[in-house]
Structure formats: structure tokens, C-alpha cells
Amino acid sequence: MRQRAAVDVAELVERARQSDPRAVARLITLVENDSPRLREVAERLLPYTGHAQVVGLTGSPGVGKSTSTAVLVTALRASDKRVGVLAVDPSSPFSGGALLGDRIRMQEHATDPGVFIRSMATRGHLGGLSAAAPQALRVLDAVGCDVILIETVGVGQSEVEIVQQADTTIVLLAPGMGDGIQAAKAGILEIADVFVINKADRDGADQVARDLRYMQSLGGAHSEPGAWRAPIVKTVASRAEGISDVVAAIERHRDWMDRTGQLQHRREQRAIAEIEAIAVEKVRRRIGEIHGIAGIAELAQQVVAAKLDPYAAADELLASITD
Amino acid sequence: MRQRAAVDVAELVERARQSDPRAVARLITLVENDSPRLREVAERLLPYTGHAQVVGLTGSPGVGKSTSTAVLVTALRASDKRVGVLAVDPSSPFSGGALLGDRIRMQEHATDPGVFIRSMATRGHLGGLSAAAPQALRVLDAVGCDVILIETVGVGQSEVEIVQQADTTIVLLAPGMGDGIQAAKAGILEIADVFVINKADRDGADQVARDLRYMQSLGGAHSEPGAWRAPIVKTVASRAEGISDVVAAIERHRDWMDRTGQLQHRREQRAIAEIEAIAVEKVRRRIGEIHGIAGIAELAQQVVAAKLDPYAAADELLASITD
Numbered sequence: 001m002r003q004r005a006a007v008d009v010a011e012l013v014e015r016a017r018q019s020d021p022r023a024v025a026r027l028i029t030l031v032e033n034d035s036p037r038l039r040e041v042a043e044r045l046l047p048y049t050g051h052a053q054v055v056g057l058t059g060s061p062g063v064g065k066s067t068s069t070a071v072l073v074t075a076l077r078a079s080d081k082r083v084g085v086l087a088v089d090p091s092s093p094f095s096g097g098a099l100l101g102d103r104i105r106m107q108e109h110a111t112d113p114g115v116f117i118r119s120m121a122t123r124g125h126l127g128g129l130s131a132a133a134p135q136a137l138r139v140l141d142a143v144g145c146d147v148i149l150i151e152t153v154g155v156g157q158s159e160v161e162i163v164q165q166a167d168t169t170i171v172l173l174a175p176g177m178g179d180g181i182q183a184a185k186a187g188i189l190e191i192a193d194v195f196v197i198n199k200a201d202r203d204g205a206d207q208v209a210r211d212l213r214y215m216q217s218l219g220g221a222h223s224e225p226g227a228w229r230a231p232i233v234k235t236v237a238s239r240a241e242g243i244s245d246v247v248a249a250i251e252r253h254r255d256w257m258d259r260t261g262q263l264q265h266r267r268e269q270r271a272i273a274e275i276e277a278i279a280v281e282k283v284r285r286r287i288g289e290i291h292g293i294a295g296i297a298e299l300a301q302q303v304v305a306a307k308l309d310p311y312a313a314a315d316e317l318l319a320s321i322t323d
Numbered sequence: 324m325r326q327r328a329a330v331d332v333a334e335l336v337e338r339a340r341q342s343d344p345r346a347v348a349r350l351i352t353l354v355e356n357d358s359p360r361l362r363e364v365a366e367r368l369l370p371y372t373g374h375a376q377v378v379g380l381t382g383s384p385g386v387g388k389s390t391s392t393a394v395l396v397t398a399l400r401a402s403d404k405r406v407g408v409l410a411v412d413p414s415s416p417f418s419g420g421a422l423l424g425d426r427i428r429m430q431e432h433a434t435d436p437g438v439f440i441r442s443m444a445t446r447g448h449l450g451g452l453s454a455a456a457p458q459a460l461r462v463l464d465a466v467g468c469d470v471i472l473i474e475t476v477g478v479g480q481s482e483v484e485i486v487q488q489a490d491t492t493i494v495l496l497a498p499g500m501g502d503g504i505q506a507a508k509a510g511i512l513e514i515a516d517v518f519v520i521n522k523a524d525r526d527g528a529d530q531v532a533r534d535l536r537y538m539q540s541l542g543g544a545h546s547e548p549g550a551w552r553a554p555i556v557k558t559v560a561s562r563a564e565g566i567s568d569v570v571a572a573i574e575r576h577r578d579w580m581d582r583t584g585q586l587q588h589r590r591e592q593r594a595i596a597e598i599e600a601i602a603v604e605k606v607r608r609r610i611g612e613i614h615g616i617a618g619i620a621e622l623a624q625q626v627v628a629a630k631l632d633p634y635a636a637a638d639e640l641l642a643s644i645t646d
Binding site for chain 1: 361362365366369370372373383384457587590591592594595597598599601602603605606607610619620622623624626627628629631632633634635636637640641
């Protein structure tokens with residue numbers, strides 16, 4: 001392995017910009033693995049970023065996120081958009097495409113040169129999704145994707161984190177999911193830019209739509225003129241029905257964000273979170289370097305033994321790096 | 324409001340130790356709100372901590388987490404255990420009991436002096452659940468709870484975070500939840516100390532159990548002698564069936580942890596995470612104090628405008644506090 005030539009990041013970026021899928025994959029692997037070249041990758045990609053609209057898809061297991069993602073890709077390709085897909089599995093330690101390989105609908109896109117598909121595991125990643133995703137998104141942005149779809153896979157949907165990464169957030173619902181809306185009520189209104197009621201051929205779809213509209217009418221916050229009110233779109237993703245309406249809603253939301261400065265605002269918020277996450281991660285590493293695993297473990301043992309409170313332990317940890 | 328007497332933490336701890344529910348609630352509010360007295364609270368509680376077994380319940384929406392929690396409380400009370408319940412809603416900005424107030428089964432316990440119920444919102448909480456929960460758990464531990472149940476509410480189950488807080492993790496499943504096990508496959512085996520198949524009177528419960536056993540047989544990691552193999556318990560929580568088996572499994576897991584040193588190990592890991600979270604949060608605040616919102620926003624604008632990469636921005640942020 002040592003014989004392997006050092007990565008030429010400049011060349012890799014050049015090839016990725018010319019849509020070489022292996023170069024794209026290689027770049028994402030570099031940023032995912034937090035390679036020593038990460039920083040150089042970030043610098044070289046920077047000039048090409050800022051174009052893509054990042055669209056997050058979230059919703060309970062079983063609402064049809066994967067199918068919806070796959071047919072959305074088809075619809076976006078039909079209007080000649082370049083599309084990136086980042087499938088995030090917060091619970092899996094595996095990365096690099098294993099999960100997506102199982103998904104037949106997504107395989108249709110696997111050989112399309114205008115589609116870049118990537119799965120990403122965040123378990124065990126220090127800082128989780130918020131640390132791992134921005135760089136992968138930046139790669140997909142820099143290679144010319146017009147739209148990047150982020151989808152969560154499996155249990156433990158970190159929808160809040162997804163929202164933090166997205167320009168536009170789609171919340172998927174489906175009728176007959178038990179306490180669907182009820183369970184989701186608390187946070188759902190605020191995070192959705194577009195509601196999609198999938199499996200709309202089933203009984204209860206109209207009721208879900210009515211419930212959503214009622215919730216929106218209670219919301220109030222979105223009632224001032226010029227505010228964005230999340231549209232409610234019905235789909236049957238398995239038959240690709242209603243998908244063009246979803247694409248239209250995504251485009252309208254992009255236009256609205258452009259017009260109102262929301263796009264700039266959201267991206268600044270995202271950059272703030274990213275910068276802070278990187279800074280905090282650096283501090284964490286510095287703590288690790290100075291104290292080592294053993295030093296922190298010793299403090300932890302004193303906390304468990306009720307000899308030291310955790311705030312005093314944190315002070316001891318920090319004293320050495322900030323003095 | 325300014326006339327209000329300063330909080331006497333010592334007196335509050337004393338009253339809470341004598342099971343005054345208002346004092347317990349007040350203490351949790353203090354630690355939740357990150358009050359200036361937080362540190363004093365932590366110090367004063369410390370000597371009384373280390374007794375409670377923290378049990379996390381997780382699973383997809385609709386598997387019956389709330390009902391299971393409520394009947395578990397009943398069962399634990401029947402064997403004269405003092406019980407704490409921490410219901411965590413990662414998506415709600417509200418806190419303090421609003422959600423639990425809706426839940427009839429839980430109301431049965433609301434007037435029981437041996438039960439302390441608290442809901443906790445983590446949205447908007449810097450550091451999320453991992454920062455907010457340990458102190459609330461410490462309060463419930465210090466007031467003499469034998470068992471503390473942590474339950475996630477609503478969408479966005481942060482099951483990984485729950486596990487980080489728990490001595491024992493229960494993963495709930497139910498038959499007929501669509502792609503239940505399939506979707507959950509990736510992370511579920513590793514995080515469960517006990518599997519509960521709820522709604523076991525429905526078709527498919529045996530199949531779920533078989534699938535789980537098959538997955539366990541593939542796991543391998545738990546096959547060495549003395550290792551813990553997560554038992555699979557069937558329940559019908561709505562009729563309180565099988566709950567004593569869950570209680571027995573929780574107790575067996577505690578015994579096993581005591582015997583093997585796992586309890587100490589898990590608590591040390593938890594303390595490490597907690598100390599790091601506090602340290603990191605302090606750094607974050609120091610950054611905020613020095614740079615202010617405006618300073619960070621300016622760096623973020625440069626990143627969005629593709630003039631500065633986020634790593635360079637993080638360096639600028641850190642330079643001032645660690646030099």
C-alpha cells in the first residue's frame with residue numbers, strides 16, 4: 001500500500017469536474033475519512049461551489065423515502081438537471097454504497113453520468129452528520145450538480161440535522177401510518193418547506209392533507225405577506241405519480257429563497273454551524289492529544305465514583321489547552 | 324420577578340431528597356435551563372448519585388413506546404421500586420410536561436409519590452440530548468430512583484444518543500410495521516440489551532422473533548461464554564401482558580452488568596462523553612464571547628461567498644482563544 005502514489009488532489013478535482021464518477025467517489029472518500037488532504041480538497045473545491053440546491057427528504061420509516069428519492073431523480077433528469085444523492089444512514093457503521101446497492105430503483109441511475117449517488121454512514125463519525133455531510137455536499141456541488149437530494153435511511157432519522165444541511169426540506173407523510181401526524185406534530189410544521197403525502201391512493205390521504213392545513217392555519221408564523229407557506233403535494237411514488245408537482249414545488253421554493261434572501265441566510269447559518277463544528281472538533285482533538293485517553297478516563301472514573309463533578313472535570317480538561 | 328428570593332440550592336436538594344415533587348421539578352428546571360446555579364446543583368447532588376439503573380426505550384413511531392413505558396412504571400411500582408421517567412422529545416421546543424399531560428396512562432402515575440415524571444425538549448439545546456440529559460438523570464438518581472426510564476417521543480428518535488445515556492437499552496419492535504426489521508437492521512443488534520416485541524397478539528410476531536434470532540446468530544460477537552445475548556420478550560403493552568418478563572430482563576441485565584464490570588465501564592464511557600460535552604460547550608461559549616455573533620457571521624459570509632474555506636475560518640475562530 002505504501003507504494004501507492006500520493007493523491008494528487010488538483011488532478012482529482014480536475015477529473016471530478018469533468019464528471020469522472022470515480023474521481024468524485026474518491027474525493028468524497030477523502031473528505032469522509034477526514035484524510036490529511038481534507039483541507040486541500042476543501043480549498044480546491046471552494047471556487048466551484050454555491051450552485052447546487054440542497055434538498056433534504058425526511059419522514060418516518062415506511063413513508064416511501066427511498067422510492068420518492070429514486071423517482072425524483074428520474075424527474076429531475078428528464079429536465080436535464082445534474083443530480084447528486086447523498087443517502088445518510090445514522091445507524092450504520094458502513095459507508096460507500098452498500099445500502100444503496102440493494103435498492104433496485106436507484107440502480108437504474110447508477111450508470112447515468114448525470115447522477116452521482118453516495119451513501120454515507122455517520123455512526124462513529126465524531127460530530128455526526130453535521131461534521132461529515134458538508135464536505136460531501138461541497139464535492140457534489142463542485143462537480144456541477146444542480147440539485148442534491150439528502151435522504152436518511154433506517155432508524156434514528158436525524159431530521160433536525162438533515163434540515164441544517166438543506167436549502168429546502170421535504171417532509172414525507174403517508175396515510176395509515178398509525179399515529180403519523182400526531183407523533184410528528186411537534187416539530188413538523190417548522191421544518192417542512194414542502195409537504196409530500198405519499199401513497200395518496202390509499203384511504204386517508206385527504207384526511208392527512210386536511211390535518212396539515214389545519215395545523216398550518218394554527219401556525220400563524222407563516223401568515224404574513226411574502227412568507228413561504230409549505231405546499232402540500234400528493235404523490236404515489238411507486239407509480240411516479242405527482243412527482244412533477246414535487247419538482248415544481250422545489251423550484252418555486254428555490255425562486256422564493258433567491259428573491260427573499262433566504263437562500264443566502266440559510267447558507268450563512270449552515271456555514272456558521274460548519275465552522276463551529278470544525279473548531280470544536282479541533283479542540284476535542286487537542287484535548288485528546290494533551291490528556292490522552294487515559295487522562296480523560298481517570299477524570300471520568302472520579303465522576304462515576306462521585307468524587308468530582310463533571311463541570312470541575314471539564315475545567316481540568318480545558319485548563320491545559322487554553323492557558 | 325426580581326423580588327423573587329434567590330434559589331437556595333442546599334434547601335432544594337434537601338427537600339428533593341425527601342421526595343418533594345416540586346423540589347425535584349425545580350432542580351431539573353435549573354439544570355435544564357443551564358442556570359448559573361447549575362454547578363452548585365451538580366456538586367450538591369453528587370454524593371447521592373450512582374444508585375439508579377438508567378433504562379432507555381427506543382423504537383420506531385407506532386411500536387407502543389409510551390404505553391410500554393406507562394405499564395413498566397406500574398410493574399416496577401408493584402415491586403416497590405422508585406421510578407423516574409424522562410421523556411425526551413428531540414423535535415419539540417417545549418419542555419416541562421406538556422406532552423406527557425396528554426397521555427392518560429401516564430397520568431395514573433402523576434400523583435404517585437414514588438414516581439417522578441419529566442419531559443425534556445432538546446431542540447435548540449446546544450449539544451442536544453447529550454448535554455441536557457445527564458444532569459436531569461443525576462437529579463432523578465439523587466432523589467432515590469431505583470430505575471429511570473428514558474423514552475423518546477415524536478419523530479427524530481435519536482436512539483444513538485439515548486443509548487449513550489442508558490445502562491440498559493430496550494429496543495421495541497412490533498409486527499406489521501412495514502419494513503420494520505429490515506429498516507432497522509443496520510444498527511439494531513448492537514444497541515439492544517433487551518428486545519421487546521410489542522403487539523405480540525398480532526400476526527407476524529413470531530416472524531419478528533425469528534428474524535431477530537437469525538440476526539443474532541449472524542452477529543457472532545455475542546457468542547463467547549459470559550457475553551450478554553439480548554433476550555427477546557413478547558408483550559401486549561395495552562393489556563399489560565408480558566411486562567413482568569421485561570422487568571425480569573432488565574434486572575438480569577443489571578445483575579450481569581454488575582458481575583462483569585460492564586456497569587462501571589458504561590458509566591465511565593458516559594462520564595467521558597459528558598465531560599467532553601461540557602468542555603466543548605465552554606469552548607463554544609468562549610468563542611461566542613470573543614467573536615460575538617457578528618464575528619462568526621462575517622466568517623460564514625466569506626465561506627458562502629467561496630472566499631474562505633471552512634477550515635481556515637475555524638482556524639481564525641480558534642486562534643484568539645488558544646494562543
